[in-house]
Amino acid sequence: MKSIIRSSDLAYDRGGGALSDAEFDALKDILLALYDISPASAKDEYTEVGAAPAEGFAKVRHGVPMLSLANAFSDEDVTEFVARAKKFFMADILRDSDFVLAFTAEPKIDGLSASLRYENGVFVRGATRGDGTEGEDITENLKTIGDIPHRLKGSGWPAAIEVRGEVYMTHAEFQRLKAHSAKFGGQDYVNPRNTAAGSLRQKDPKITASRNLNFFAYAWGIAEDADGVSTPPAATQTEVVQKFKQWGFATNPLMLRTQSADDLIAHYRKIEEQRATLGYDIDGVVYKLDRLDLQQRWGFVARAPRWAIAHKFPAEQATTVLTGIDIQVGRTGALTPVARLKPVTVGGVVVENATLHNEDYIKGIGNNGEPIRNGIDLRVGDTVTVQRAGDVIPQIVDVLLDKRPEGAEPFQFPHICPACGSEAVRELNEKTGKLDSVRRCTGELICPAQVVENLKHFVSRNALDIDGLGDKQVAQFYAEGRIARPADIFTLRTRDERAMKKLKDADGFGPVSVKKLFDAIDARREPELDRFIFALGIRHVGETTAALLAKEFGTVERFRETAIAAAQHEDGHSVFPEIGGIGETVRSSVMAFFANERNVQALDDLLDEVRPQPYVVTISADSVVAGKTVVFTGSLEKMTRTEAKAMAERLGAKVAGSVSGATDILIAGPGAGSKLKKAEELGVEVISEDEWFERVGQ
Ligand code: IVH
Secondary structure, eight states: OHHHHHHHHHHHOTTTOOSOHHHHHHHHHHHHHHHHHOHHHHHHHHHHTTSSOOSOOOEEEOSSOOOOOEEEOSHHHHHHHHHHHHHHTHHHHHHOTTOOOOEEEEEEESSEEEEEEEETTEEEEEEEOTTSSEEEBOHHHHTTOTTSOSBOOSSOOOSEEEEEEEEEOOHHHHHHHHHHHHHTTOOOOOOHHHHHHHHHTOSSHHHHHHSOOEEEEEEEEEEEOTTSOBOOSSSBHHHHHHHHHHTTOOOOTTOEEESOHHHHHHHHHHHHHHGGGSSSOEEEEEEEESBHHHHHHHOEETTEETTEEEEEOOOEEEEEEEEEEEEEEOTTOBEEEEEEEEEEEETTEEEEEEEOOSHHHHHTBOTTSOBSGGGOOOOTTOEEEEEEOTTSOOEEEEEOGGGOOTTOOOOOOOSBOTTTOOBEEEEEOTTTOSEEEEEEESOGGGOHHHHHHHHHHHHSTTTTOOTTOOHHHHHHHHHTTSOSSHHHHHTHHHHHHHOSSOGGGSTTOOHHHHHHHHHHHHTTSSOBHHHHHHHTTOTTOOHHHHHHHHHHHOSHHHHHHHHHHHHHSTTHHHHSOOOTTOOHHHHHHHHHHHHOHHHHHHHHHHHTTOOOBOOOOOTTTTSTTTTOEEEEESOOSSSOHHHHHHHHHHTTOEEOSSOOTTOOEEEEOTTOOHHHHHHHHHTOEEEOHHHHHHHHTO
16 A cells, blocks of 8 residues: 555645646555555544544744734625725825736635745645744655645746645545545544644644545745845735746636725625535635735835735524523633533534623623623523524624523622632722623632733743643642642742652653653743743733833843833832833733732742843834834825824834824924924934935845
């Protein structure tokens, strides 16, 4: 059997073309027939799919991060996306009557993204998306996919390129596999996407080869010439995809290029109509700005490009019974009700739980105080409509009142924390004068649920990201009394050396895994400052805010000192610096965190163990305006104000709204008034828009 598989490898090498597609298919049939004759081996292999991820794939750092997309759920969201683009490029549109602002529309394939690195036209490495920055090396498995050339066809490809796209499984293949598995009493496959994922994560590429996976190419990461200079494969998204096709990749035939939002929406409807007959799962349509130079100018927010958006198909629904309501306590003490449901399949996935958000939601009151579900409350025993959209947590969207069992009681939301027994309260929002929709446990550090959730957050992927220390291990270590605060994680090794009950003897551990874990912990003793600030779990400080704080303060010491000084000052807001993108809620929350001595003590103990690295502006730190504070005023002629701001920030400058002693440069266009006057008074350097471009070399 091995020799057949090996010769079938040749067929995948489309550049080489050792076998025709038909010959290759015939060969695969033989291979599968062999599996049929040998049920034992087949069964083993099938039961492996969907099992815990195989360990041992090497990590691969993507040359350029693999991003996610912002979502659009309605036609208006699409019109707004196009309107935003027009606004951003208004200066170009006004200046140049030939300026064309075109977009592409293509199906959003419901599979798994992969990045394929080609060097001088040869496929050298393929990786999963992972966390977007780092994925896993699944080269050998990807090589078994017929749509992925081992050698690029044609010519004119960059010396090094990461071709990106979606690995997916067709409905036909999924059915074939299901039928085949049923014959041997193998596992029941959930849906094509999960099955494709399981197939890709096989340790043995020959199993991957036995699943006919497919691939569509639609994006790319790095693209460089022989000297490592960045060279986009073409000028537009449309042309790049055409090139992919010439190079031997499968590309999606349903791609459209147009300038109008109406056309984009019409194309979405057309694809939606064809959805059931396409033969593979899609979950929406992706719109992208066509010109790559404009994409670069429009830029990114957090982890998604501004220049693309995913228009999702409406969620799928099903009816089931609400069997119970459980209360979970989160990191910030929020009591979140969770619906337990009679298992039901929604869009190919079994749903057993749904989020209920908060007590008002159960009562039939939405966030803005308006009724939801026609104001009908949810009671245990109710028949409900459940909805699932993509990876979003399932929601209960409706109650079938006529099916409500007699005697069903309204749900009594607890006023006592189920984890620690402390009082749980709804705070009064001082700004709106309304009660907060969330009921929170007041136990803080005495509440085991909050402590554990905080620890989980601390080590989570976008925070300190400690390999081998996941939710399960954190909960176990806390329960066993090994850790109670973040600092304890870093003293685990030394304490374990002295301990009677060694970790290597604990459930799920052994000498090797313990050593690996301790090494992984040590490897994170010098975390990036933004990750560290995010890891602290300060309320309202998400990743983006943490990065803004890190950028502003530069070092953990400065952040700590300033925040404590502000927290101790009677008017903290006068001490805490104004930071673009950070509002009053965050400022108050940071000060409240530092006003609590136990938090400061926990931080200081942690700082005895770890040394967060000073924040470095990675984007163009070498540009002449990096670190400078600039202000734009007057009318700009070459770019809009939004674009000017985005560009300056990309170059590492800070953009302020008004001129002060901290301003380094004022860029003044025609019609500049009071800001120009003030800058002149303060002796701030004033330059024109043209001079700005000369200086930044763009
Ligand atoms: S473009 C920077 N195009 O959707 C933009 N993504 O939510 C990169 N996806 O992780 C993505 N079909 O796995 C793009 N035609 C398509 C897509 C597509 C599916 C997936 C991809 C990505 C996710 C983003």
